Amino acid sequence: DVKVTQSSRYLVKRTGEKVFLECVQDMDHENMFWYRQDPGLGLRLIYFSYDVKMKEKGDIPEGYSVSREKKERFSLILESASTNQTSMYLCASSPRTSGNTGELFFGEGSRLTVL
């Protein structure tokens, strides 16, 4: 059964802490994405990657960075967490051939609360 696995379902952090959200996929997909989901706003793209060591900014990259050292793993980093980063974070992947036309495979999400 193919999967996108996010390391933590729920996290509670304090303002100013460094936060790592990990995502691993077992489908050998080239493309990986990080979204945040907020009520009334839907999903907004933070960063994406089309290959190892490659990253591109999405619509709301401010306050975030990413790392893609291995094909299967895509990490989202909050260098100094703030309360406005309290949200649900969703990781997704897709094969290279799909471009922007194919389905995305999502993880179950990581709900982050910053106090």
Next chain:
Amino acid sequence: AQKVTQAQTEISVVEKEDVTLDCVYETRDTTYYLFWYKQPPSGELVFLIRRNSFDEQNEISGRYSWNFQKSTSSFNFTITASQVVDSAVYFCALSDYKLSFGAGTTVTVRA
């Protein structure tokens, strides 16, 4: 401007009722793709359907059906004879040069 508008925030129905979710999109491209995703309480978004801009045929899959109308820039989704397991958040999405999601519609089906 929002590219994908799901005007209904929440819909609540009783089991076996039909429910239609509206999706209106905006794009200048002639080639684009439209999607519907379902997010059950477990959190994982699940792909339901993809439509390209050149295929306006309606589609039916079991109790699900989709009505794509380019003239009104709409891609509506109907669940027939709803069941409790249909309770979820449903997202419409548009992919032209990038993928944009609507805000989602929360569907609650009561037994």
